[in-house]
Amino acid sequence: MHSIPGRRVIMALFLVFLLLPIYWLVNMSFKTNAEIVSTMTLWPHAPTLQHYKRIFTDESWYSGYINSLEYVVLNTIISISVALPAAYAFSRYRFLGDKHLFFWLLSNRMAPAAVYALPFFNLYSAIGLFDTPWAVALAHCIFNVPLAVWILEGFVSGVPREIDETAFLDGYSFPRFFIKILVPLIASGIGVAAFFCFMFSWVELLLARTLTSVQTKPIAAIMTRTVSAAGMDWGLLAAAGVLTIIPGALVIWFVRNYIASGFALGRV
Amino acid sequence: MDKTVNQKAWFLVAPVFLVVAFSAVLPLMTVVNYSMQDTFGNNQFFWNGVGWFKELLDPSTDLGGRFLASLGRNLFFSLVILAIEVPLGIVVALSMPRQGWTVAACLVILALPLLIPWNVVGTIWQIFGRPDIGLLGYVLNAIGIDYNYVSNDIDAWVTVIVMDVWHWTSLVALLCYAGLKSIPEAYYQAAQIDGASRWAVFNAIQLPKMNRVLLIAVLLRFMDSFMIYTEPFVVTGGGPGNSTTFVSIELVKIALGQFDLGKAAALSLVYNLIILIVCWIFYTVMTNAGAERKVQAESEPAVDFKASAGLKPVPALKPKEGVA
Structure with a gap:
């Protein structure tokens, strides 16, 4: 199959677009509620499993x-x-x-x-x-x-x-x-x-x-x-x-x- | 290949007929029944004839106004998402890697949004877009764009549209990818020998081969966006005001919120009728395209053979592996 120029960049951008909201959800699930509400952090600074523990x-x-x-x-x-x-x-x-x-x-x-x-x-x-x-x-x-x-x-x-x-x-x-x-x-x-x-x-x-x-x-x-x-x-x-x-x-x-x-x- | 006439085939179809009739015909009769009646509670019903339908199609009444407004919004929404998702899906399909493990990885990631429960899709975007805790909302506000999907109509619309693009572009892309994969390599070699430009290859080879799947994509997307309910309901709840209230949201409000059975039933029937008409057009165009393909296949049988062999690639590859 013949593809278009710049295809790697386009594909990468699109995959990032798809994964970013999902990443944000995963990211939040490992944070405490205090961290979610108080600060904007790109990854959980104090990772916790408390939410998963509660569900299970x-x-x-x-x-x-x-x-x-x-x-x-x-x-x-x-x-x-x-x-x-x-x-x-x-x-x-x-x-x-x-x-x-x-x-x-x-x-x-x-x-x-x-x-x-x-x-x-x-x-x-x-x-x-x-x-x-x-x-x-x-x-x-x-x-x-x-x-x-x-x-x-x-x-x-x-x-x-x-x-x-x-x-x-x-x-x-x-x-x-x-x-x-x-x-x-x-x-x-x-x-x-x-x-x-x-x-x-x-x-x-x-x-x-x-x-x-x-x-x-x-x-x-x-x-x-x-x-x-x-x-x-x-x-x-x-x-x-x-x-x-x-x-x-x-x-x-x-x-x-x-x-x-x-x-x-x-x-x- | 001609099919033989055999009335006994009905025995094979009977289970499907029974299951679908049970879930479709019985409830539909209830809807028709309700649509002709009015109730003041206590399970007492009164004959109302076509009263509800008259009201529904008259924009000056409350019911008609709400229905026609939500219908307009829904049509606009469907057109916008089609205008974005179809070209984007084609571009993404053309950008797929050719071979190796990246193909499988891309396919899995592309399919991921399709398998997320619809209310979770809503939740994801609800969180993602919030100015206080969501990455998107936070970044947009930080760079000076005043973005808040809860209070601003346009922001709410943009959020709902971007969410739908996020959710469903993959479907268009995967369909187009399936179409592209069925093009024999010989076509490209011929194009190369002729010195065809990139655009000519797309226009003369790839686009015609994608016709059928694009048709499926456009119509599936139209239908599904026309009955969208869960995702905008979770994100905006139909608001701010009524600005993102689509037909399904309006219908559920009337039926399960106000328990206005007559009005809801009349709305359901008209809604269903619109979908049925579009579906009929879809079916006719599909079967005509199938017939055209058959005629085309008879004139160039070798090509069709290759295309249909693309469906089950495993037996074709096996001898090669044995040699290696």
Whole structure:
């Protein structure tokens, strides 16, 4: 690939621009509140782990991370397992209403979460799922399932049809072909789709906050508690923020080689 | 490659249909139901027909004024961030290192802002921009610029826009990078032999190859910025005054703040309709581009083969590694 002149400088500047606010958050999480409020220091002069210690020892704090991860993982599993057969169907067959169905799915990916907040609240209260991880996991399906279908359809289309035909000639039944042959072939695509489901479920707050109250509050909602009568607990807020970045960073590290094609939704 | 007609495929699609219908159709029916009614509390509802819709589209009423103002702000916001993020994303994609460990490092750092929960993105910028404890606010004030996003409209706008650029330019850059990577090296060699200038290479080779991904980027960014809620809500709370109140913020205020179900539902439907129309344009343009690509591919099959092979580079590289 041919690049432009001065590319190293541009890239370096952009990366600094991306990292500077994150650095500031990390920096603050290691400072005492007294240091944050009183002086402007570029690095913590009296580094402290007190904020992290508090999060890891206080159950009302660390349970938030567990709650969030719980519905994110549930949602990823549901999304991928229902999207896989559908992606195969969209990629290989024409059937009544296929194009309309695909468009309808896609339009749900674009629907603003704010529109659904209140009706979801009513719906999940009525069926007794309110304040469980299932409610959030199912609610997040509205944008993750269409996305998973879309990405996986691209990857399934990359598998030559001859492979299906050969497998069926060899006497494979459909479920066996699906699990033994197709799934391993598009494993990287499944990884990319799972990454996207994880990402969009992890970063969403509005629905997650609306559908939970006490038992399963996500970490994002708990973070708003740092405002108290004594003012903002900035250090604690920063530490909680840093800890929400870590799962995402870990996930990126594992899929870094697939990021580029994944972001093009398998369609470049 | 023609697809075979097979109605049994519906069995494969049924799970998706059920899951999405459960989360989309049922709530949407509730919204339609509310939008036609008025309530004075106590769960007593009255038929209101299209009253709310009339009010919503009439700028002289309170509801209509608020809706149209937030819609205008939101459109302006979307246009500004597109005008910044798309060119910047292209430049960043062109600046990606060619090989080595730096590629992976750059990709990971680029993707990092995308995986930060949206309210934390808001928190990061809230802290970063504060004149008393934030680096940005402190430095700007120290060099003599009076910057305070809590009390000044323009500062609040600039903060929200810079935050969105910080948050989402990477998406555009990564999409463009994926597009650039699919260009076969032979194209560049041909250009070099012809003595093409840097600009000619960009204009004639790279830009056309990025068309499709740029389309995805522009439309994804438009949709997502059009329904932005969490980040500006955390940073500015929609203020100062109403200056950064976007449509979603207005909607949540009406629905969950005032519990004005009828008005909120009517707003939701109109909002959804706008998104649906844009989405339809997106889908049509995408499928047309796909059809065009197919025609193009048939006329030059070798190129298309290479482009699609770029998706799964591992098997192509393996024999080479074995030799080495």
